[in-house]
Amino acid sequence: MGQRTTEIIVGLFMLAGLAALLFLALQVSGLSPQSSGDRYTLYANFNDTGGLAPRGKVSMAGVTIGTIESITLDKETFQARVAMSIQQDVDNIPSDSAAVIRTSGILGEQYIDISIGGDLESLKAGDAFYSTQSAMNLERMISNFASGR
Numbered sequence: 001m002g003q004r005t006t007e008i009i010v011g012l013f014m015l016a017g018l019a020a021l022l023f024l025a026l027q028v029s030g031l032s033p034q035s036s037g038d039r040y041t042l043y044a045n046f047n048d049t050g051g052l053a054p055r056g057k058v059s060m061a062g063v064t065i066g067t068i069e070s071i072t073l074d075k076e077t078f079q080a081r082v083a084m085s086i087q088q089d090v091d092n093i094p095s096d097s098a099a100v101i102r103t104s105g106i107l108g109e110q111y112i113d114i115s116i117g118g119d120l121e122s123l124k125a126g127d128a129f130y131s132t133q134s135a136m137n138l139e140r141m142i143s144n145f146a147s148g149r
Helices: 002-029 138-147
Strands: 039-046 057-060 063-074 079-087 098-103 110-115 131-133
Touching: 039 063, 039 098, 039 131, 057 079, 063 110
Parallel strands: 057 110, 098 131
Antiparallel strands: 039 079, 057 063, 063 079, 098 110
16 A cells, blocks of 8 residues: 555656646747737838747847747848737837847847837837848858958
């Protein structure tokens, strides 16, 4: 009887450990479920997105305010169209703000940083940033430097 109780306790402990590992894996990967009702979508068009990826962060003044939903190609302008999911409580982004692709660290991941504008009118759900700055292409810069351009 005592050995059976020990086996049940060990089994429950193993299940709890596996559940904790699954939870941590979902948190680290960014796949954890989030409520979509407290967000709205903004768009930005870039000539080059570099290494930008869906589920990347969107920040303003160093604070994460959203995530990148998707990156698609606009077939009319041949630019990358980035859809960003912004937290609902950040509803006063000036309409003349700029979306800039930045890199965290030298070789870190790329993210979108919103540079604040000064307009009194704010962006609404579905609006697009007028001013954008594409990713810096390191290979192109080195090639231009080496060729003297």
